[in-house]
Amino acid sequence: MNYRQLSKEELKEVLAQEKKRYQELVEKNLSYDMTRGKPGSNQLDLSNDLLGEKYIGNAKAASGTECRNYGVLDGIPEIKKLMADMMGTKPENVIVGGNSSLNMMFDTLMRFMVFGTSADSTPWGKLDKVKFICPVPGYDRHFLICEKLGIEMIPVELQEDGPDMEKVLELVKDPAVKGMWSIPKYSNPSGVVYSDEKICQLASMECAAPDFTIMWDDAYTVHYLGDAPAKQKNLIEACAEAGNPNRAYVFGSTSKITFPGSGIAVLASSVENIKYSLSYITAQTIGNDKLNQLRHANFLKDYDGIVAHMEKHAEILRPKFNAVLEVLEEELGGLGILEWTKPQGGYFVSINTLDGCATKVVAMANACGVKFTPAGATFPYRKDPRDRNIRIAPTLPPLEELYEAIRVLCVCIKICSAEKLLEA
Amino acid sequence: MNYRQLSKEELKEVLAQEKKRYQELVEKNLSYDMTRGKPGSNQLDLSNDLLGEKYIGNAKAASGTECRNYGVLDGIPEIKKLMADMMGTKPENVIVGGNSSLNMMFDTLMRFMVFGTSADSTPWGKLDKVKFICPVPGYDRHFLICEKLGIEMIPVELQEDGPDMEKVLELVKDPAVKGMWSIPKYSNPSGVVYSDEKICQLASMECAAPDFTIMWDDAYTVHYLGDAPAKQKNLIEACAEAGNPNRAYVFGSTSKITFPGSGIAVLASSVENIKYSLSYITAQTIGNDKLNQLRHANFLKDYDGIVAHMEKHAEILRPKFNAVLEVLEEELGGLGILEWTKPQGGYFVSINTLDGCATKVVAMANACGVKFTPAGATFPYRKDPRDRNIRIAPTLPPLEELYEAIRVLCVCIKICSAEKLLEA
Numbered sequence: 004m005n006y007r008q009l010s011k012e013e014l015k016e017v018l019a020q021e022k023k024r025y026q027e028l029v030e031k032n033l034s035y036d037m038t039r040g041k042p043g044s045n046q047l048d049l050s051n052d053l054l055g056e057k058y059i060g061n062a063k064a065a066s067g068t069e070c071r072n073y074g075v076l077d078g079i080p081e082i083k084k085l086m087a088d089m090m091g092t093k094p095e096n097v098i099v100g101g102n103s104s105l106n107m108m109f110d111t112l113m114r115f116m117v118f119g120t121s122a123d124s125t126p127w128g129k130l131d132k133v134k135f136i137c138p139v140p141g142y143d144r145h146f147l148i149c150e151k152l153g154i155e156m157i158p159v160e161l162q163e164d165g166p167d168m169e170k171v172l173e174l175v176k177d178p179a180v181k182g183m184w185s186i187p188k189y190s191n192p193s194g195v196v197y198s199d200e201k202i203c204q205l206a207s208m209e210c211a212a213p214d215f216t217i218m219w220d221d222a223y224t225v226h227y228l229g230d231a232p233a234k235q236k237n238l239i240e241a242c243a244e245a246g247n248p249n250r251a252y253v254f255g256s257t258s259k260i261t262f263p264g265s266g267i268a269v270l271a272s273s274v275e276n277i278k279y280s281l282s283y284i285t286a287q288t289i290g291n292d293k294l295n296q297l298r299h300a301n302f303l304k305d306y307d308g309i310v311a312h313m314e315k316h317a318e319i320l321r322p323k324f325n326a327v328l329e330v331l332e333e334e335l336g337g338l339g340i341l342e343w344t345k346p347q348g349g350y351f352v353s354i355n356t357l358d359g360c361a362t363k364v365v366a367m368a369n370a371c372g373v374k375f376t377p378a379g380a381t382f383p384y385r386k387d388p389r390d391r392n393i394r395i396a397p398t399l400p401p402l403e404e405l406y407e408a409i410r411v412l413c414v415c416i417k418i419c420s421a422e423k424l425l426e427a
Numbered sequence: 428m429n430y431r432q433l434s435k436e437e438l439k440e441v442l443a444q445e446k447k448r449y450q451e452l453v454e455k456n457l458s459y460d461m462t463r464g465k466p467g468s469n470q471l472d473l474s475n476d477l478l479g480e481k482y483i484g485n486a487k488a489a490s491g492t493e494c495r496n497y498g499v500l501d502g503i504p505e506i507k508k509l510m511a512d513m514m515g516t517k518p519e520n521v522i523v524g525g526n527s528s529l530n531m532m533f534d535t536l537m538r539f540m541v542f543g544t545s546a547d548s549t550p551w552g553k554l555d556k557v558k559f560i561c562p563v564p565g566y567d568r569h570f571l572i573c574e575k576l577g578i579e580m581i582p583v584e585l586q587e588d589g590p591d592m593e594k595v596l597e598l599v600k601d602p603a604v605k606g607m608w609s610i611p612k613y614s615n616p617s618g619v620v621y622s623d624e625k626i627c628q629l630a631s632m633e634c635a636a637p638d639f640t641i642m643w644d645d646a647y648t649v650h651y652l653g654d655a656p657a658k659q660k661n662l663i664e665a666c667a668e669a670g671n672p673n674r675a676y677v678f679g680s681t682s683k684i685t686f687p688g689s690g691i692a693v694l695a696s697s698v699e700n701i702k703y704s705l706s707y708i709t710a711q712t713i714g715n716d717k718l719n720q721l722r723h724a725n726f727l728k729d730y731d732g733i734v735a736h737m738e739k740h741a742e743i744l745r746p747k748f749n750a751v752l753e754v755l756e757e758e759l760g761g762l763g764i765l766e767w768t769k770p771q772g773g774y775f776v777s778i779n780t781l782d783g784c785a786t787k788v789v790a791m792a793n794a795c796g797v798k799f800t801p802a803g804a805t806f807p808y809r810k811d812p813r814d815r816n817i818r819i820a821p822t823l824p825p826l827e828e829l830y831e832a833i834r835v836l837c838v839c840i841k842i843c844s845a846e847k848l849l850e851a
Binding site: 054118144151152263292 | 479
C-alpha cells in the first residue's frame, strides 16, 4: 500500500484510522526524550570501574610524573599513545585535551579567528568573509560554532559515500571558503562512512584558500554496530601524501566510550599544526586532568582494549537500533512516505519524510509526549530547505520505551504524509 | 654589617669568603627545583580521598542529574553553591568550569577579542590597540596571555595595599586601556592583600573605555598562613554598588586546595556577564566533568569545610615559609642588600636584590643546581626594568632541601651584591 498510489478517499480513510491511533497514544500521557545522542545507563555501567581507585594506582604516570600535581600540557605519554592509536596516528600527532572534543574544535576555530592557521597566515577575524562547507544533514553543534563565529555556512549534500564532491570542488575555488566540517565515519545523523576515494579527493583537491582546513570530527571512529569498526583511510596521512600536510584537524574523544563529560578528548593533526596549536595552548592552560588520563589509559589499555569495550556497547545498542528499524519497516515499509538509514555504527538513524512534513511530525510527536531533536537542527541555521530530515537517537531510552516512541513517530508520519498528499 | 657601609677592602674580603662557600655548595651537586608554586606531596595527600569512590555516591547530583552522562553547562547546583561561597558571591553569579581557572581567563579574553565584552561592544580584535594595566611584580602566565593576544601591557607598581592608584587613575583616561590584571589576595609573588579602599577605587573609577574589565584572579582567596583567610571587600559587589556592575571578572579554583590540574575552576561576575559568557560557552562545550564536581562538592562540603581543609595546608606550609624567612634573616638581615616580603598567605616570597643583580643571582644559583623562576618572569615581556625581583616558591621542596636551597640563594645574593658594590 504505497500512499502515493491511494485515492483521496483511501487516504482519508487511512488518515482517520491513524488519527484514532494518535488519540489513543496521547491518552497514554507518554514522556520520552529522544532528543540527544546520550548513552543509556547500562552503557554507562560498563565503565563504572573508572569511578574508584582501581585504575589510579599510585597516581603516577609510567614516566614517573605525579598526576596529582600541575604539569604536562599535551597529556601523559600513555594517554597520548592510546588516543593516537584510536585515531590511527602517532603520539607526536596528538594533543590530549580536557573532557570535550567539541571544546577542542571551538578552541581551534577561535585560534584561527584570532591568530590564523599558522604564524604567517591572516587571522580569519581580520577577513571580511569566511565561509565553510557543511555536508548535510550534519551535527547541530558544528553549525552553532560557525554561527557564533560569523562563518557563513554552505550546505552540500552528504551522499552515501561522503559529500557531493562535484559541489565541493567547485566551492573550494572561492578563496573565502576556508574549511569544511566532516563526520567521516558513522556520521551524525546519517551514519555515512566516507569512502577512501572521497577522503583522498578531500586531501588532494586544489583549494583557493591556502589555509583551507578540514575539521574532521571522527567522533564515532570505533563506535561500530556490525562486526568491527569500519576501516578507513586516515585523513592526516592522506593530506601528507597529497602535499597538503596541514589541511587536517581531526577530533575524537572517549565520551561515548566511557563517560560523556568525564572522558578524554583528543586533537590530531600534522606535527607542524600540533606545535603551532600548543604555542597558544601553553598560554591557555598548564595542563588537563592527568588523573583522569591515567584512569582512562589503565582502563582501556590499548586499541584492542577499546574495541573490546566497544563490543559491549554494541551488544547493548544493536537491539535498540534493530527496534527502530523493525518498527519503521513494519509501520512504513513500502508506503513511499519515508526513507531511513540503516547505520553500521554511530548513534543515530536519520529519516527523510515527504517534503514539508518534518516540522509537523516533530511537533505532533512532541504534543504526544515524545520529544525528538527539532526538525531543521541537522542543517545550518536550523533550516532544512525541504523540511524533511529528522534525527532519531535510539541509545538513551530503554527498549520498551523506544518501541513506543518510534510507534508514535510512525503514526505522526502517516498522518502528516496523508494530509500532505491530500493537499496536493 | 651593612654592605653599603663597608670599604672596598672589606667588601673584597666578604666576596672571597662567600665565593669559598659557593664553591663548597657547588661540590654538593645539588638538584632542586624552586621554579613553580606547586603543592608538596604531603599537601596532595590531604585530598587522597578524592581518588576513590568515597565521594561519588550513586554518581547523581542532589538534583538527580546523572553525573556520568552529558549535560549541565555551568556546573551541578552543589558545586555552583560551593564555588560561589568560596568566591563570596551567589550561585547565579558563577560559571563552574573545567580544571583550570587560567583556561577560563584565557577563554574570557579570547571571547572579548572575537565577540567583545557585550552584544553591543566592539570586539577587541577589531581595534588598532588594546592596552592592559599590569601591577608588578605579577604572574607570568597573565602576562603571557596578553603577549599572545597582542595586548600592550603597562606595568604599574604594586604597593603594600594594592596597585599605585594614582598611576591607575591616570592610565584609565586612555580609551585604549581596556582592562587590568589583579591578584587581590596574597598576590603572586608579593603576597599583597588589596585594601578595601583600593578595591572600591578600582570599582568606581571613571574609565574612558566603557568596556574596561578587571581580570581579578582570586587564586589564593582561602590560602592563608595566619589564623584565617583575610577578609576583603568583594569586587563584584563593589562594582555593582559603584554603578559599574559588568566591570569585574573574578576567577578562582581548587587547584591548590585539592589537586592542581584535577580540581575545579570558577568564573564569577555579574549575572549579565554570566549570561553573556554562557551564550558563547554553550557553543564551546556541552559541559564539564560533573563526576569531579560531585567529588569536590561532597569532599569539601561548604565554606567552613574549605577553610578547615586549608588549615591543614597551612600547617604544612608555615614551617616552609618560616624556613625561608629564617634563612633570609640569618644570612642577609641588616646587610642592606635585600628586601623581602613576609606573606600572610599565598604561595610565594618575593625578594628584591640590589638593582641589576637578579638575573646574575638566578644564574649563579642555577649553576649550583638550584633552579629559581627566571628573573624578570614577574614582569610583562619578562623585563624587570631594575632587574631585582626574584620569586621564591617554598611549597614543593621538603623542608631540609628548602633550607639548603635558600642558603644557596643567599650566598649568590651576597656575591652578586658585593661585586655590584665594588663596581660602583
